[in-house]
Amino acid sequence: MGLKLDLNLIKSTGRIALLTGLGQVVFTSAAGLLIGLALGFSGVQSLYIAVALTFSSTIIIVKLLTDKKEIDSLHGQIAIGFLIVQDLVVILIMIMLSAVGKSDDSSLLKDFAVTSLKGAVLAAAIYLLMKWVIPGLTHFQARSQELLSLFSIAWAILLASLSELMGFSSEVGAFLAGVSLASTPFREAISSRLVSLRDFLLLFFFINLGSTLDLSQLGALVPAALIFSFFVLIGNPLIVLIIMGVMGYTKRTSFLAGLTVAQISEFSLIFAGIGYQVGHISAEIVGLITLVGLITIGLSTYMILYSHVLYKWLAPVLQVFERQTPYGEKSIAANALHAYKAIVIGLGRFGSAIYDNLNTQGIPALGVDFDPKVVKNLRKQGRHIEYGDLEDPDIFERLPYQHVDFIINTVPDDDLASLMIKNLRSQGYKGYILVTAKNLKSAARLSAYDTDDVLLPFTMAAEGINLRLEKLVTQPRRRSVTGNLHLSG
Structure with a gap:
């Protein structure tokens, strides 16, 4: 114990x-x-x-x-x-x-x-x-x-x-x-x-x-x-x-x-x-x-x-x-509203990379995570993060989702993703919805819902490595005596 x-x-x-x-x-x-x-x-x-x-x-x-x-x-x-x-x-x-x-x-x-x-x-x-x-x-x-x-x-x-x-x-x-x-x-x-x-x-x-x-x-x-x-x-x-x-x-x-x-x-x-x-x-x-x-x-x-x-x-x-205005979680979800263009839900390694890439490309994004420690640490780094749990049916009531062009869910859970899609569409959201699947079977299931794209992290990583290898092999390369290819860069 x-x-x-x-x-x-x-x-x-x-x-x-x-x-x-x-x-x-x-x-x-x-x-x-x-x-x-x-x-x-x-x-x-x-x-x-x-x-x-x-x-x-x-x-x-x-x-x-x-x-x-x-x-x-x-x-x-x-x-x-x-x-x-x-x-x-x-x-x-x-x-x-x-x-x-x-x-x-x-x-x-x-x-x-x-x-x-x-x-x-x-x-x-x-x-x-x-x-x-x-x-x-x-x-x-x-x-x-x-x-x-x-x-x-x-x-x-x-x-x-x-x-x-x-x-x-x-x-x-x-x-x-x-x-x-x-x-x-x-x-x-x-x-x-x-x-x-x-x-x-x-x-x-x-x-x-x-x-x-x-x-x-x-x-x-x-x-x-x-x-x-x-x-x-x-x-x-x-x-x-x-x-x-x-x-x-x-x-x-x-x-x-x-x-x-x-x-x-x-x-x-x-x-x-x-x-x-x-x-x-x-x-x-x-x-x-x-x-x-x-x-x-x-x-x-x-x-x-x-x-x-x-x-x-x-x-x-x-x-x-519940109080008329619950304030106990304000310290976790109290960022000032910004002109966000995207919301990224789930800030693990995959979600954090997407969040950073969007902001680097000039697309202001709001991050959402259910772990209070993650929220606190990322805020200390100057990122715009809100606390939110996808299992909470009222999560989007506290997010400016109606004003963003993209909602990207990086949590690989079919049930939560499908429920999120239904909730957003039923509330009139017209923007792009991207969800994440664990495997091809999950991707096929999620594609049946009103989503714009299904992300497969491992497939995307493999495609990225293939592109990187293609780029490397077109560059001058050295071969060892045994004929093995040495890639650098």
């Missing part, structure tokens, strides 16, 4: 991630506590249940957003940002529990202070290692993938052992080991090499959970589990919708980000297990939280997979969560 938590993501999403993460934790905890008390649970039990409901699964969300290619979108980055904030909060809570569970009332305050000091020392030491030691060490280890993998495992075991020696749980140390490696350039390489080991060990995690889940004792708790699950599935997204709406974000961004908190986390189950170990809650409460986890993780996965369909259904109702 720690390997997925690059702390730099909090910097990129900044204030919205911090406020949404902390706000959701506070409001969900308060509401969950009241629901627990209303259902007849004791104060301590209700508190544990409420806290467990506040944390969402970073691993599941990262996996789903990556599969949907939305990890770099605005709502994806905001979601990952506040999920990191949540995970940091639960780690702090687990650190405190490690001390509280071993204390009696007379020494509670003393142990709490000692634990806080130990936690601060551990965090400071890891921060210094992240800043001065780990980058160089991982760079050296990366010369061998096997060595990098072994180092990562050894580092996790070392910090887990150190964490236990300091009085914390081993999960805290292992998590911090992952976080310390997540900010290095080799995070993905480490994660990909350890994925089989992770999945193998994950089996035992769930086997252990299943072995502690006594269904015969949960019969009376099923109605409570359903109520808590309903709150997590509906209430958590509503809380995020309200917070982001107040902060000026559009209903679409708020809704898509809010769906990512519609389940509880693996940390919620670990948190409940620690509470059981220190004697604060019974096995039945752990089973209740586990049951809520099974329900919410299962259902929320499909809610996220079909998030855009859900948005289309609920868009009219969601208007109440």
Whole structure:
């Protein structure tokens, strides 16, 4: 889990991630506590249940957003940002529990202070290692993938052992080991090499959970589990919708980000297990939280997979969560209008090359990309860039498309491209529309729509190389003794 938590993501999403993460934790905890008390649970039990409901699964969300290619979108980055904030909060809570569970009332305050000091020392030491030691060490280890993998495992075991020696749980140390490696350039390489080991060990995690889940004792708790699950599935997204709406974000961004908190986390189950170990809650409460986890993780996965369909259904109702003039995304989409002649959507290598060529040839172009970091970096270079996501049906309402001669989509997605063509033509756009295909089959499909041309990047690159070779072979050339042609220039 720690390997997925690059702390730099909090910097990129900044204030919205911090406020949404902390706000959701506070409001969900308060509401969950009241629901627990209303259902007849004791104060301590209700508190544990409420806290467990506040944390969402970073691993599941990262996996789903990556599969949907939305990890770099605005709502994806905001979601990952506040999920990191949540995970940091639960780690702090687990650190405190490690001390509280071993204390009696007379020494509670003393142990709490000692634990806080130990936690601060551990965090400071890891921060210094992240800043001065780990980058160089991982760079050296990366010369061998096997060595990098072994180092990562050894580092996790070392910090887990150190964490236990300091009085914390081993999960805290292992998590911090992952976080310390997540900010290095080799995070993905480490994660990909350890994925089989992770999945193998994950089996035992769930086997252990299943072995502690006594269904015969949960019969009376099923109605409570359903109520808590309903709150997590509906209430958590509503809380995020309200917070982001107040902060000026559009209903679409708020809704898509809010769906990512519609389940509880693996940390919620670990948190409940620690509470059981220190004697604060019974096995039945752990089973209740586990049951809520099974329900919410299962259902929320499909809610996220079909998030855009859900948005289309609920868009009219969601208007109440959006300010009359949303300003939260103005910092991303607030360029002054220019006399643009073309709009280029998608600023990867292919799209950026087209954008630059148009402007070089005296055709002023407006660039559009869905990655806030790309938008920010390109603006720093003096380019005219707007934030926009093709999956947003209202994208062209914020773009001066009626006044441009060309709209060029470089995102190789047939469904998005065909939807864009239909939307533009239905709104009366008379200019040229160019879309990008992945292959000849996609090109044939897109040609059936009202588009003026279909771009094939690899074919165009090959044609460019052929022209370059033709130019080179017409120039004087040298042949080696073996007869091989040497091309220069």
